[in-house]
Amino acid sequence: EDQVTQSPEALRLQEGESSSLNCSYTVSGLRGLFWYRQDPGKGPEFLFTLYSAGEEKEKERLKATLTKKESFLHITAPKPEDSATYLCAVQNGDKIIFGKGTRLHILP
Amino acid sequence: NAGVMQNPRHLVRRRGQEARLRCSPMKGHSHVYWYRQLPEEGLKFMVYLQKENIIDESGMPKERFSAEFPKEGPSILRIQQVVRGDSAAYFCASSGTDQETQYFGPGTRLLVL
Numbered sequence: 001e002d003q004v005t006q007s008p009e010a011l012r013l014q015e016g017e018s019s020s021l022n023c024s025y026t027v028s029g030l031r032g033l034f035w036y037r038q039d040p041g042k043g044p045e046f047l048f049t050l051y052s053a054g055e056e057k058e059k060e061r062l063k064a065t066l067t068k069k070e071s072f073l074h075i076t077a078p079k080p081e082d083s084a085t086y087l088c089a090v091q092n093g094d095k096i097i098f099g100k101g102t103r104l105h106i107l108p
Numbered sequence: 109n110a111g112v113m114q115n116p117r118h119l120v121r122r123r124g125q126e127a128r129l130r131c132s133p134m135k136g137h138s139h140v141y142w143y144r145q146l147p148e149e150g151l152k153f154m155v156y157l158q159k160e161n162i163i164d165e166s167g168m169p170k171e172r173f174s175a176e177f178p179k180e181g182p183s184i185l186r187i188q189q190v191v192r193g194d195s196a197a198y199f200c201a202s203s204g205t206d207q208e209t210q211y212f213g214p215g216t217r218l219l220v221l
């Protein structure tokens with residue numbers, strides 16, 4: 001069964017304290033791995049798509065990497081405005097399977 | 109360049125009533141997906157539609173739920189005879205093809221009293 005597991009469930013960091021979020025997945029035929037950001041009361045906002053092991057993408061303080069079994073979202077020197085829930089998802093066919101997310105809180 | 113639009117943003121219904129949720133995809137997109145998000149749960153796929161066609165409804169409950177995407181107008185997710193367990197946030201996403209990134213709308217938060 002296709003599955004996406006994210007860890008940790010919640011993470012509190014001081015402003016400027018870098019860290020990584022983990023996304024482990026099992027899927028029969030990976031068509032893409034996605035990272036989204038979701039703020040309270042809003043819809044998921046697209047961040048990255050990764051297609052193959054070894055691929056990396058960056059945007060401002062965020063960097064996403066992909067291996068055959070997991071993906072990491074690295075956050076470098078985060079700011080309070082980076083506080084949100086970060087969702088990982090995999091596509092198999094036309095369906096996207098989401099993890100439960102990591103709630104990130106950056107303290108000023 | 110308008111994104112995915114959903115309305116209403118909030119909907120309150122009493123048990124037994126009908127709920128209609130609307131989704132207008134991003135301009136140029138013809139693929140629409142509906143997801144449900146329960147508190148403390150991840151987003152769950154419900155249905156995938158193209159214009160006038162349901163492509164995959166494997167995530168839809170067998171009863172009371174239906175979806176359509178007519179030739180003209182928005183996609184509609186319809187829930188008949190709502191129950192308290194239907195209370196959730198319902199999100200719509202759209203893409204240009206089934207292999208492209210899905211972009212999400214702001215969601216409709218349904219509360220069943």
